[in-house]
Amino acid sequence: MTDYKLEQVQKNSCFGGVVYKYQHYSPVLSCTMRFNIYLPPAVSANPNSKVPVLYFLSGLTCTEDNMITKSGVLQYLSNENIALVTPDTSPRNCGIEGEEDAWDLGTGAGFYVDATTPKWSKHYNMYSYISNELPEIISSNFPIIKSKSSIFGHSMGGHGAIMIALRNPGMFKSVSAFAPICHPSECHVGIKCFEEYLGPKSACWDKYDSTELASNYQDQHISILMDQGSDDSFLKDNSLLPDHLVAAVENSKSFISLETRVHPGYDHSYWFVQSFIKDHIDFHAKFLNA
Amino acid sequence: MTDYKLEQVQKNSCFGGVVYKYQHYSPVLSCTMRFNIYLPPAVSANPNSKVPVLYFLSGLTCTEDNMITKSGVLQYLSNENIALVTPDTSPRNCGIEGEEDAWDLGTGAGFYVDATTPKWSKHYNMYSYISNELPEIISSNFPIIKSKSSIFGHSMGGHGAIMIALRNPGMFKSVSAFAPICHPSECHVGIKCFEEYLGPKSACWDKYDSTELASNYQDQHISILMDQGSDDSFLKDNSLLPDHLVAAVENSKSFISLETRVHPGYDHSYWFVQSFIKDHIDFHAKFLNA
Numbered sequence: 001m002t003d004y005k006l007e008q009v010q011k012n013s014c015f016g017g018v019v020y021k022y023q024h025y026s027p028v029l030s031c032t033m034r035f036n037i038y039l040p041p042a043v044s045a046n047p048n049s050k051v052p053v054l055y056f057l058s059g060l061t062c063t064e065d066n067m068i069t070k071s072g073v074l075q076y077l078s079n080e081n082i083a084l085v086t087p088d089t090s091p092r093n094c095g096i097e098g099e100e101d102a103w104d105l106g107t108g109a110g111f112y113v114d115a116t117t118p119k120w121s122k123h124y125n126m127y128s129y130i131s132n133e134l135p136e137i138i139s140s141n142f143p144i145i146k147s148k149s150s151i152f153g154h155s156m157g158g159h160g161a162i163m164i165a166l167r168n169p170g171m172f173k174s175v176s177a178f179a180p181i182c183h184p185s186e187c188h189v190g191i192k193c194f195e196e197y198l199g200p201k202s203a204c205w206d207k208y209d210s211t212e213l214a215s216n217y218q219d220q221h222i223s224i225l226m227d228q229g230s231d232d233s234f235l236k237d238n239s240l241l242p243d244h245l246v247a248a249v250e251n252s253k254s255f256i257s258l259e260t261r262v263h264p265g266y267d268h269s270y271w272f273v274q275s276f277i278k279d280h281i282d283f284h285a286k287f288l289n290a
Numbered sequence: 291m292t293d294y295k296l297e298q299v300q301k302n303s304c305f306g307g308v309v310y311k312y313q314h315y316s317p318v319l320s321c322t323m324r325f326n327i328y329l330p331p332a333v334s335a336n337p338n339s340k341v342p343v344l345y346f347l348s349g350l351t352c353t354e355d356n357m358i359t360k361s362g363v364l365q366y367l368s369n370e371n372i373a374l375v376t377p378d379t380s381p382r383n384c385g386i387e388g389e390e391d392a393w394d395l396g397t398g399a400g401f402y403v404d405a406t407t408p409k410w411s412k413h414y415n416m417y418s419y420i421s422n423e424l425p426e427i428i429s430s431n432f433p434i435i436k437s438k439s440s441i442f443g444h445s446m447g448g449h450g451a452i453m454i455a456l457r458n459p460g461m462f463k464s465v466s467a468f469a470p471i472c473h474p475s476e477c478h479v480g481i482k483c484f485e486e487y488l489g490p491k492s493a494c495w496d497k498y499d500s501t502e503l504a505s506n507y508q509d510q511h512i513s514i515l516m517d518q519g520s521d522d523s524f525l526k527d528n529s530l531l532p533d534h535l536v537a538a539v540e541n542s543k544s545f546i547s548l549e550t551r552v553h554p555g556y557d558h559s560y561w562f563v564q565s566f567i568k569d570h571i572d573f574h575a576k577f578l579n580a
Contacts, residue, residue, distance in 0.1 A: 013553075013555040013557065014562075014564065016565075069360050072364075072365065072564070074362075075565075075568075231303070266303045267302055269302055271302035274364070274365075275304050275365075
């Protein structure tokens with residue numbers, strides 16, 4: 001078994017459960033990574049109990065902390081006795097030239113792909129990290145029920161959540177997203193990252209693109225909830241393209257249920273995310289606590 | 291009328307209301323200050339409506355942002371239609387020698403006093419700012435009901451909330467605090483700041499000390515709710531001394547109702563604050579929405 005050198009960095013009581021911060025060595029990313037995990041009251045009450053788990057993928061510039069500190073989610077997870085895992089958004093401190101130079105490339109911008117270009121491929125393998133290595137670490141070290149996992153995310157992390165769920169049918173009970181980047185192959189920030197990490201546009205981009213994947217999805221049925229603010233500047237500059245995903249799902253509507261909600265006046269921030277986070281926990285709890 | 295040069299810096303929808311960030315010139319602090327204000331859904335629905343207001347004073351090292359982003363409070367204020375004002379914890383960028391050198395003195399550590407020492411007295415007048423200037427700015431520029439104001443705070447800000455309420459009977463309908471510094475004249479961090487801002491220990495410290503004030507309070511009845519985590523490192527190193535406040539209130543129990551709760555396993559962080567913030571809003575709403 002791989003030794004990930006898992007190390008507890010912090011521990012805080014919250015809503016009857018505990019928030020832990022861990023760091024570990026990631027062989028797939030060739031660097032040290034951090035994540036937070038919230039274990040709800042059921043675990044504090046009985047260390048032998050196991051609980052369902054939600055993974056949350058954050059957006060560009062975020063660390064493992066933004067969502068868990070800013071979304072107000074823990075009270076709802078406490079009520080539902082669901083664990084939460086919040087990973088970081090990219091490898092860090094890898095010594096790659098220019099990794100810190102832009103907000104939308106390199107550090108904080110892993111984009112949940114496995115890089116194939118020589119410059120990034122040693123470290124930037126967030127697809128394998130999120131879809132494989134991290135769930136293995138979580139299920140072998142924490143009291144969670146692996147078969148009751150769901151995933152959600154925000155912006156770049158909404159792209160990651162939908163894309164990873166569509167590529168791994170049955171792995172997640174449900175998926176949701178706040179203002180996801182729905183069609184990375186066709187928006188400025190997606191194209192920038194895909195070209196750097198995957199090389200010039202080719203068919204291999206498609207397997208990391210929710211719209212392309214949704215359009216051809218014919219596997220286990222999956223339910224997706226998507227929330228979008230109407231005053232989101234990334235929506236207005238065509239970085240998100242939710243209508244592309246909605247259209248793609250039309251092709252696969254026997255296999256994908258997509259509920260989309262538009263919220264007038266809301267933007268792309270965690271002020272938006274926190275306003276609707278309860279609905280997302282209610283949505284996932286229907287599947288995880290069924 | 292004073293021109294505070296009030297300027298809107300940011301505006302975000304949240305839970306049916308709006309979070310604004312403003313900056314303004316503060317004559318009493320001789321510098322530019324920032325605060326956030328949340329106006330709940332009743333104001334969005336009808337710009338002519340006015341709502342009660344809660345002031346939250348933050349602790350050492352905090353800015354105007356920590357509580358409003360990390361406490362998950364806005365959903366409860368939204369439900370109760372109460373406004374929230376979160377000021378900064380000190381003047382900033384004043385060019386005072388050493389103002390940035392320590393986490394517990396100068397920037398981020400205003401301690402809600404009016405400084406009398408030559409080094410600090412031009413800028414460090416947070417008592418007058420919070421008890422007078424800021425409420426004037428808020429009530430003349432925003433749709434709030436000044437007679438329905440309450441105040442709460444955390445740590446150094448819990449000290450500020452209780453102390454300012456006891457010195458201004460009738461100004462606030464109710465007071466609450468998370469892990470407040472209850473007896474600043476007798477704890478290390480309080481003594482350090484009081485000596486710097488007020489000079490060597492003297493009777494003039496008493497008017498900024500909740501325990502001293504409570505012990506002699508004989509004015510309009512006031513209700514205080516105080517929450518404390520049992521695993522709080524600042525409790526353990528005797529920075530908070532809640533038992534001193536409890537004992538002092540015994541002398542004034544016809545005038546002060548103090549409800550104190552101890553929460554096993556909780557520390558000093560916003561993980562603690564968010565776990566019990568709903569109880570504080572429920573407590574204040576009883577007075578503000580009576």
